[in-house]
Amino acid sequence: MKSSIPSGKSKARSEDVLPGSPVRASRTQMTEIVLPQDSNALGNILGGRVMHLIDVAGAIAAIRHCRQQVVTASVDHLDFLSPVRVGDLIVLEAQVNRAFRTSVDVGVEVFSEDPKAGLRKRTTKAYLTFVALDETGTPVRVPPLIVKTREERRRFREAGERRELRAKARQKK
Numbered sequence: 688m689k690s691s692i693p694s695g696k697s698k699a700r701s702e703d704v705l706p707g708s709p710v711r712a713s714r715t716q717m718t719e720i721v722l723p724q725d726s727n728a729l730g731n732i733l734g735g736r737v738m739h740l741i742d743v744a745g746a747i748a749a750i751r752h753c754r755q756q757v758v759t760a761s762v763d764h765l766d767f768l769s770p771v772r773v774g775d776l777i778v779l780e781a782q783v784n785r786a787f788r789t790s791v792d793v794g795v796e797v798f799s800e801d802p803k804a805g806l807r808k809r810t811t812k813a814y815l816t817f818v819a820l821d822e823t824g825t826p827v828r829v830p831p832l833i834v835k836t837r838e839e840r841r842r843f844r845e846a847g848e849r850r851e852l853r854a855k856a857r858q859k860k
């Protein structure tokens with residue numbers, strides 16, 4: 688897909704061909720217990736703490752795909768659908784949805800889990816873009832993503848649509 692986002696300084700040359708990596712290689716799950724110091728006066732986890740965990744889980748998935756250091760370039764829209772209470776488990780599941788030239792689209796889903804009943808509820812979902820950098824901080828080409836299942840193909844397609852929307856939004860600024 689052709690992008691209108693410039694990639695001037697990138698080291699990524701069109702002749703560089705890296706072996707592909709399957710979606711499963713990037714899959715990451717992180718679980719933490721929600722402690723009082725991470726909560727607000729209502730006993731719910733702070734939104735900023737959830738955003739931090741989303742960034743960390745997403746970065747791990749990106750690193751597992753790229754095998755390079757990565758930086759967060761953007762975070763798409765975030766809605767907090769339900770609170771996560773102190774004492775609950777917070778579970779994050781991340782995976783790469785699409786690899787572009789030097790960047791990857793990563794999806795992170797966040798669940799609260801009742802530690803006794805084991806019941807899970809989705810609390811939020813986020814999409815982030817990470818850019819792979821070499822040791823000089825220059826963007827470098829990332830491996831292609833191998834998508835196999837219908838679900839992986841859907842996520843791949845939607846990542847392309849989000850990239851188009853981001854490019855349009857940036858043009859308007």
Ligand SMILES: CC(C)(COP(=O)(O)OP(=O)(O)OC[C@H]1O[C@@H](n2cnc3c(N)ncnc32)[C@H](O)[C@@H]1OP(=O)(O)O)[C@@H](O)C(=O)NCCC(=O)NCCS
Nearest residue numbers: 692693694695696697758759760761787788789790816826
């Ligand atoms: C992300 C960053 C490396 C991009 O640098 P740049 O000079 O724009 O690099 P390029 O133009 O070569 O673009 C490199 C890639 O970044 C992507 N990119 C750049 N800005 C982006 C944005 N706002 N959202 C999504 N992707 C972005 C480009 O699409 C390109 O991806 P592609 O090669 O897959 O098409 C640079 O802006 C940066 O270092 N930002 C700070 C990152 C950081 O510190 N994050 C932590 C939170 S502050």
